[in-house]
Amino acid sequence: MERLQKVIAHAGIASRRKAEELILEGKVRVNGKTVKELGVKVGSNDKIEVSGIPVEREEPVYFILYKPRGVISSVNDDKGRKVVTDYFTEIKARIYPIGRLDYDTSGIILLTNDGEFANLMMHPKGEIEKVYVAKVKGIPAREKVKQLERGIMLEDGKTAPARAKILSVDKKKGTSIVELKIHEGRNRQVRRMFEAIGTPVMKLKRERYSFLNLNGLQSGDARELTAHEVKLLRAEAQKKKG
Incomplete structure (x- = not known):
């Protein structure tokens, strides 16, 4: 069982704080009933809706990509240019980049479907x-x-x-x-x-x-982060955020 706001954040719909606001505003329903309290916990079989839209829950995944130059840090591009998610065609989860690297900059970029983790990594006080x-x-x-x-x-x-x-x-x-x-x-x-x-x-x-580097990766290569790496990144950002 997990807190409702955490599940919403994991689904990439909103940050945990924004998810709490949505709950308090009465915009979240669990199994057809409106929830307005923050302490509610839900299981994997519970049906959640935010503003009438069903929440599709996925297992959180975390990747590191060696982004080549000439690739957009986005999930799509209206000009048809290559985007970072093009390197993850076999991944079913709806992943997206954490932050961005310029079109003409190469190197490390992280991707996930965990909204809470992404917000933590990008928080100004996280100081990664x-x-x-x-x-x-x-x-x-x-x-x-x-x-x-x-x-x-x-x-x-x-x-x-x-x-x-x-x-x-x-x-x-x-x-x-x-x-x-x-x-x-x-x-x-x-x-x-x-x-x-x-x-x-x-x-x-x-x-x-942070402690992640490009060792063992060629331009365009990606790998999944280990659970330990995710734990260390989360701990570092939370510590600095205070």
Whole structure:
């Protein structure tokens, strides 16, 4: 037996908090009866409806995908471009990406059908560390690297403190490879940060998501996360969220 709001969140309909609001508003029915209390628990045979629509329950699944460049972080695309779920054609569960990676950025992205887990991973206070490696035009001076670490003022506010390290420099071509560790997930954030210090990104890859890396995966490969990995990710986000 599980709490009703947790089941609704797992189904990907709403976050757990939003699910609680829907229950209190009388928009949830269990076995044909409207439920307005938060303590209700349901079993696998109970029929749940949210705003008149039946809830299809699936076992929660969790995947890591090595997203190639030129792939959309979505379940569909109106322009017919390749999307991340195209790599999971044999999976019956209705999975979707957690957060996003830009079309022209490669690397780790997680997918799930567990709405509660997805919301936890994306919560601003969860502070899951992401590690990016960027090939940039130019060679950033030490002070510019310090700027990345202190925070860059972008049009949507100052970025949180980060960690940056120059991995290599090609003086002949005038390019650098820089590692950047951040906890936020703003739209095109890494690219905008490098642009702000005058070293635009030529190529970008997300190499780590918390403790998860791309070891053993080729571009386009995916694997299911272990129960232990899911437990560790959940514990990390909840701990930092406080």
